[in-house]
Amino acid sequence: MSMKGTPDEPRFSVELLEGSAALRDVIDKHIRDQTLALKSAFLVADLGVIVRQQVRWRAEMDQIRPFYAVKSNSSPVVIEILAALGTGFVCSNKHELDLVKDFGVPSQDIILGGTCKQLSHIKYAAKHNIPLLVCDNEVELRKIARCHPKAKVLLLLTSGSCCDREETAIPFGSTLKDCRHLLESARELSLRVTGVK
Known part of the structure; x- marks a missing residue:
């Protein structure tokens, strides 16, 4: 390519x-x-690697469906190949949501990720019937309940060990200790928690 x-x-x-x-x-x-042609730069990539990895995934872990984080490489050709292979997508913003939807990815195959989502992105997900939203704190739960009450929430968990080693690291995810509180809060807000990520 x-x-x-x-x-x-x-x-x-x-x-x-x-x-x-x-x-x-x-x-x-x-x-x-x-x-x-006096052009400055180009990129060459073996797109067959994507197909081979998908085949390998299905052979080894067919019962687990992969979801690709669009922020890692949002090249349209990569998204198009993954969409054609039936991969799900994790999007962090409206631009990424639009990108994967432009390739015909069904709403149920999209997760709105990100640790601090803008209200407009949550509303956009609700408008486009994107059911799955990642959450790791009570503030996000309340935003989701207000803007997308039919959402299914995926709790983002962390072991906390990564941040113990790095003073500048920002911890993302909820600890198991805080998980019970989030589950209770979700129930009070009438949100469905569909799984733990």
Whole structure:
């Protein structure tokens, strides 16, 4: 895959390699083409890795459905491949929600993640019938109850051990100790907790 254009508006071209074609030859050709056209940069990626990993996942853990965090790589070509393979998506904002919905991903296959969601994003999820929202604190529970009362809440848990080692780390997730309080709060707010993440 080569990426062209500006960072705000990348363009992609996907090429399938023939059995005898060497990846190095394809990259060298792109370097020559880009140099002659006075272009600045391009990216080459093996999209087959995504497909192979998905096949491997299904072979080893078919009973567990993967959800891809869009913030890790929001390239449209990556999203398109994962959507075609039936992967679910975790989105952190409206832009990411729109991106995956543009590829026909059903609302029930999308999770609105993020630890501190804007009210507008929660309302947007409600408007588009995105049922699953991640939560790790009572403030988020109250925002979800107010803006998306039909939501199913996934509690984000942490062991807390990662932050003990790093003074500057910000802990995300609820501890098991706080989980009971969150479950009680969710019940008081008439929110459904569908699982623990």
